[in-house]
Amino acid sequence: MRDKKRYVLAKITPAWACPETKSLYLVVQEAITSLWGDVIAAGIQMAVVYGDREFCIIRCRRGCEDRLATALSTVSCLNEQGISLRSYAVSGTIHALKRRIEKCRKGPVPAAKELVIGERTFEAYYFPGQKVDVLEKGFKSRELLFLTETDIEEM
Amino acid sequence: MIATDATVFPSPLGNTSVRRMVLETRELGFDSIVAIGQPGWQTGDFSVIGGTLIREPQMKAVINAARTNSSGKGLLVVNAGNNTFNRAIIQVKGVHVIRHFHKTEKNSFDHIIARMLAENHVAVDIDLRPLVLSRGVWRQKTIQRYKDIVRLYERFGFPLTLSSNARSVLELKSVREMVGLASLVGIEEPDVRVALATIQTLLSPVGPVQVVT
Numbered sequence A: 001m002r003d004k005k006r007y008v009l010a011k012i013t014p015a016w017a018c019p020e021t022k023s024l025y026l027v028v029q030e031a032i033t034s035l036w037g038d039v040i041a042a043g044i045q046m047a048v049v050y051g052d053r054e055f056c057i058i059r060c061r062r063g064c065e066d067r068l069a070t071a072l073s074t075v076s077c078l079n080e081q082g083i084s085l086r087s088y089a090v091s092g093t094i095h096a097l098k099r100r101i102e103k104c105r106k107g108p109v110p111a112a113k114e115l116v117i118g119e120r121t122f123e124a125y126y127f128p129g130q131k132v133d134v135l136e137k138g139f140k141s142r143e144l145l146f147l148t149e150t151d152i153e154e155m
Numbered sequence B: 001m002i003a004t005d006a007t008v009f010p011s012p013l014g015n016t017s018v019r020r021m022v023l024e025t026r027e028l029g030f031d032s033i034v035a036i037g038q039p040g041w042q043t044g045d046f047s048v049i050g051g052t053l054i055r056e057p058q059m060k061a062v063i064n065a066a067r068t069n070s071s072g073k074g075l076l077v078v079n080a081g082n083n084t085f086n087r088a089i090i091q092v093k094g095v096h097v098i099r100h101f102h103k104t105e106k107n108s109f110d111h112i113i114a115r116m117l118a119e120n121h122v123a124v125d126i127d128l129r130p131l132v133l134s135r136g137v138w139r140q141k142t143i144q145r146y147k148d149i150v151r152l153y154e155r156f157g158f159p160l161t162l163s164s165n166a167r168s169v170l171e172l173k174s175v176r177e178m179v180g181l182a183s184l185v186g187i188e189e190p191d192v193r194v195a196l197a198t199i200q201t202l203l204s205p206v207g208p209v210q211v212v213t
Helices: A021-044 A065-072 A094-104 A149-154 B018-027 B059-068 B083-090 B111-120 B129-133 B136-156 B175-183 B189-196 B198-203
Strands: A005-013 A047-051 A055-061 A084-091 A113-117 A120-126 A131-136 A144-148 B004-008 B032-036 B041-043 B046-054 B075-079 B097-099 B123-127 B160-163
Touching: A005 A065, A005 A094, A021 A047, A021 A055, A021 A065, A047 A094, A055 A065, A055 A094, A065 A084, A065 B175, A084 A094, A084 B175, A131 A149, A131 B018, A144 A149, A144 B018, A149 B018, B004 B018, B004 B046, B004 B075, B004 B123, B004 B160, B004 B198, B018 B032, B018 B046, B032 B075, B046 B059, B059 B075, B059 B083, B075 B198, B083 B097, B083 B111, B111 B136, B123 B136, B129 B136, B160 B189, B160 B198, B175 B189, B189 B198
Parallel strands: B004 B032, B032 B046, B046 B075, B075 B097, B097 B123, B123 B160
Antiparallel strands: A005 A055, A005 A084, A047 A055, A113 A120, A120 A131, A131 A144, B041 B046
């Protein structure tokens, strides 16, 4: 039997994390199962149907969208990288959510610029609204800072 | 104030500057935050309330902090301890919020403490971070403890606050997410809205009318 579906639009933070759709699926499935258990997880029928760098669209059975949204807010980590998935909107069609993405998007994800603070080198991502994500260059224990342009000027 | 995140940890306690926290929480539907270890300030219609957190269960530290914060502009938050300690700190004038009951023994929160909280207008903070970060038995125990608190909240009506306890932008929660997470422990949406607005009533409580001559 074919069930009615609902689609949840979620924003991926940080935007430079670039998770793959399959990784997203696995992390959301784990969050749903650990929060609601196997029986309800089976009923939710979750699937990641669209994903880009900033947004993803997740499908579920109609009536389960609140449970899915709550489970999304318990996602905190993806491949040992801190991440958050914030549900933005719910719709009955993917098309409507894609139009919503175009409205919400504040331009392309910026490229990394090199930033030197003291003796350390960082990759800085400058976002609209004065936001700057700063990620230390290196291989191990890279420090991640969330700052504003004013903070960087004062450093 | 309509919605306040009752505890966030900007840098140096976390990895996010307080200005960035302000930008992000404003987008998430809040109009104020309690920033631990920061002075209070205002930017436009957004307020940053300075907060002091007492982690160690020692009366001396609580009394000293209450004395330092005697102006009442900042929020004094104390981590819960055993039953005796909790009863004592509720009676200290200047203590606004007690949190982390889920980390204490089961008998540390009972109906007597609930009544004292209501009488002294001291809030219990529901920290949503363990619901997000922990899994399995630890999360189940936290939910169980929070449900016990909510049951006594419904009976005695003491103030309740909600906090993301975020150390990073990634751990901040929107108002809608808080409604969803709070529903896990039995707090309905109207009560969530009240809890998000509680900080204002703690800082400027409505008292009896005083006649000034």
